[in-house]
Amino acid sequence: MKPVIQEALNRQINHEFYSSYFYLSVSAYFESLNLGGFAHWMRLQGEEERTHGMKLFDYLHDRNGQATFEAIAQPPIEFQSPTDAFQQVMQHEVHVTETIDRLYELAVQEKDYPMQVELQWFISEQVEEEKQARQILDQLKMIGDQGTALYLLDKELGERESDG
Ligand SMILES: [Fe+2]
Ligand SMILES: [Fe+2]
Numbered sequence: 001m002k003p004v005i006q007e008a009l010n011r012q013i014n015h016e017f018y019s020s021y022f023y024l025s026v027s028a029y030f031e032s033l034n035l036g037g038f039a040h041w042m043r044l045q046g047e048e049e050r051t052h053g054m055k056l057f058d059y060l061h062d063r064n065g066q067a068t069f070e071a072i073a074q075p076p077i078e079f080q081s082p083t084d085a086f087q088q089v090m091q092h093e094v095h096v097t098e099t100i101d102r103l104y105e106l107a108v109q110e111k112d113y114p115m116q117v118e119l120q121w122f123i124s125e126q127v128e129e130e131k132q133a134r135q136i137l138d139q140l141k142m143i144g145d146q147g148t149a150l151y152l153l154d155k156e157l158g159e160r161e162s163d164g
Pocket of ligand 2: 129
C-alpha cells in the first residue's frame with residue numbers, strides 16, 4: 001500500500017472515530033433533556049461509527065499497512081434544540097460523504113483498485129446515513145421541537161435496533 005493511501009486511510013479512521021465521539025455527545029445532550037428515545041438512537045449511531053472506523057482499521061492491516069493514532073477533536077457539547085442537534089448531525093454526515101468521495105478520488109488517481117472496491121461500501125452507507133439524518137431533521141422541523149409530536153417521535157426513535 002502506498003504511503004499516501006495509508007495516510008489518507010488513517011485520516012478517515014480518525015474522522016469515523018470523531019463521528020462516534022460526536023454522536024455520543026449528541027446522545028448525552030438528549031439524555032439531559034430526558035428524551036431517552038433520541039438518546040438511544042444517537043448512542044447506536046455512535047456505536048455504528050465506531051464499527052466504520054474498525055472496518056477501515058482491519059482493511060489497513062489486511063493490506064499490510066498500520067493504523068497510527070492522532071488526537072480525536074472535541075465534539076460540540078451544547079445544542080440549542082433537538083432540531084439544532086440534528087441540523088449539526090446532518091451537516092456532519094454531508095461532510096463525511098465529502099471525505100469518502102475525496103478518498104475514492106485518491107484511490108482512482110493512485111490506481112488502487114482494491115481500495116476502490118472497499119470504499120464502495122462506504123459510498124452506499126453515506127447515502128443511507130444522509131437519508132436517515134435528513135428524515136429525522138425534516139420531521140423535527142415539521143413538529144417544531146415540542147409537545148405530543150416530539151414525545152411520539154422520541155418513542156419511535158427509541159425502537160431502533162442495533163443493526164440499523
Ligand atoms: Fe461513518
Ligand atoms: Fe448507517
